[in-house]
Amino acid sequence: MAKKSPGSQKREDSLSRERIIDASIALLDEAGESGLTFRALSLKLATGPGAIYWHVANKSELLTAACDAIVARAMNAPLADATPEATLRAIALGMFDAIDAHPWVGSTLAHAPGQLPAVRILERIGQQLRHLGVPREFEWTTVSALLSYILGVGGQNAANAQFAQAEGLNRTDFLASVANTWSELDPAEYPFASSIAKQLPDHDDRADFLTGIDLILKGIGSR
Amino acid sequence: MAKKSPGSQKREDSLSRERIIDASIALLDEAGESGLTFRALSLKLATGPGAIYWHVANKSELLTAACDAIVARAMNAPLADATPEATLRAIALGMFDAIDAHPWVGSTLAHAPGQLPAVRILERIGQQLRHLGVPREFEWTTVSALLSYILGVGGQNAANAQFAQAEGLNRTDFLASVANTWSELDPAEYPFASSIAKQLPDHDDRADFLTGIDLILKGIGSR
DNA sequence: ACATGATTGGAACGCCGTTCCAATATTGTG
DNA sequence: CACAATATTGGAACGGCGTTCCAATCATGT
Numbered sequence: 001m002a003k004k005s006p007g008s009q010k011r012e013d014s015l016s017r018e019r020i021i022d023a024s025i026a027l028l029d030e031a032g033e034s035g036l037t038f039r040a041l042s043l044k045l046a047t048g049p050g051a052i053y054w055h056v057a058n059k060s061e062l063l064t065a066a067c068d069a070i071v072a073r074a075m076n077a078p079l080a081d082a083t084p085e086a087t088l089r090a091i092a093l094g095m096f097d098a099i100d101a102h103p104w105v106g107s108t109l110a111h112a113p114g115q116l117p118a119v120r121i122l123e124r125i126g127q128q129l130r131h132l133g134v135p136r137e138f139e140w141t142t143v144s145a146l147l148s149y150i151l152g153v154g155g156q157n158a159a160n161a162q163f164a165q166a167e168g169l170n171r172t173d174f175l176a177s178v179a180n181t182w183s184e185l186d187p188a189e190y191p192f193a194s195s196i197a198k199q200l201p202d203h204d205d206r207a208d209f210l211t212g213i214d215l216i217l218k219g220i221g222s223r
Numbered sequence: 224m225a226k227k228s229p230g231s232q233k234r235e236d237s238l239s240r241e242r243i244i245d246a247s248i249a250l251l252d253e254a255g256e257s258g259l260t261f262r263a264l265s266l267k268l269a270t271g272p273g274a275i276y277w278h279v280a281n282k283s284e285l286l287t288a289a290c291d292a293i294v295a296r297a298m299n300a301p302l303a304d305a306t307p308e309a310t311l312r313a314i315a316l317g318m319f320d321a322i323d324a325h326p327w328v329g330s331t332l333a334h335a336p337g338q339l340p341a342v343r344i345l346e347r348i349g350q351q352l353r354h355l356g357v358p359r360e361f362e363w364t365t366v367s368a369l370l371s372y373i374l375g376v377g378g379q380n381a382a383n384a385q386f387a388q389a390e391g392l393n394r395t396d397f398l399a400s401v402a403n404t405w406s407e408l409d410p411a412e413y414p415f416a417s418s419i420a421k422q423l424p425d426h427d428d429r430a431d432f433l434t435g436i437d438l439i440l441k442g443i444g445s446r
Numbered sequence: 447a448c449a450t451g452a453t454t455g456g457a458a459c460g461c462c463g464t465t466c467c468a469a470t471a472t473t474g475t476g
Numbered sequence: 477c478a479c480a481a482t483a484t485t486g487g488a489a490c491g492g493c494g495t496t497c498c499a500a501t502c503a504t505g506t
Binding site: 107110111112113114119122123126127129130139140141142143144145148149150151152153155156159160162163178181182185190191192193196199200203208211212214215216217218219220222223 | 335445
């Protein structure tokens, strides 16, 4: 019916891997991990589940692709020329902020070991470790420690966000409720946890994350 | 709920939270995370799904309880008297080995932030940090960094195991396939990843994990 | 104008977690 | 000991999920 711009006669509403991934990201951002279903996606794209499967193998691949889009954006951001340490901190913070903005990335990343998104982070960190002069024989353990820490924090942030959402709480109320549980633990059995509970609601995730990175960097420097 | 008293006339095959959790652990160990379903559980316990729900609120609680049983076992193991550093290493290795033996614990732990299983680990680590003389104002960031690292490594090990199982590979073949993918990346774009690929199949997860712990401990010591 | 292959979209399948409820087992009371 | 009250069981049923299948439609080369 409608004739398009000269050359292409493709329908304007045709599906494509890219449109599907964009819609998936939107769905995940709006409703969290459980918000991405093939039915909700079909609805948003005004099509059926079958059509989506022509462009995407399965849900796992779709999640990884959505995750990769976010990670690629974060890892391709230009960085000011600085010392390798400062650059490593910037890379780590970039991932922290990306996961903070899209909590589902944290848990998806944790479920796609060795896949493209994780490799992007590994690559970026590894290059800086070489600039830092880390000996070849320590490269793997070092990059692996940093990556594990970043993924660990990211996974926990994702879990916190999901847990809070499941209970209908915001971050502050959720932390307060956890702190309350901890403070009611038997001080004889849990002296540390019960005493640290009061610090829980006021702490700064981002600052703590960075302190952890610095701890590891300090450890690397003093080898 | 279940009452136990002398002369009790309870049927021998009665359900209990404990029996359900034990059966869940068995199922998870046999078939991985996806092996735990209320139907499989009913079959194993020779009952119906409804009966299980009388003892357990939902699947999430069941998973957390199963996870907690494993973590409690690992964290209550007696430790030789030793320096705080050595004890911290032993605690960390205890969790690593527990997750290695029950990969599903790694991913369950990552999804239950602030819950009992995580608190057990936090408590054990925190006590040693106090023995180590970490100042109060650094306690939270320090324990949090160690916990994040441990959960991060655990989560990745869990994901590796699950991924490998999904593709029907053992750990060695899975690592080899990942290494192969990495080595085929464009060396111009991924110089680090493509060059480190060959070290992937031969590395020792457990030793690398411990090196990461030492890196953090060294960072703590040199504050 | 038509044949061919790419692409669509909706129906259907077999799972899942969860709920519901009638049936049964156990306990407390006269 | 009888019998009401309560605790516990187990299976049917519900809605939603990922995935598969396939007839219908679209785009393209001849």
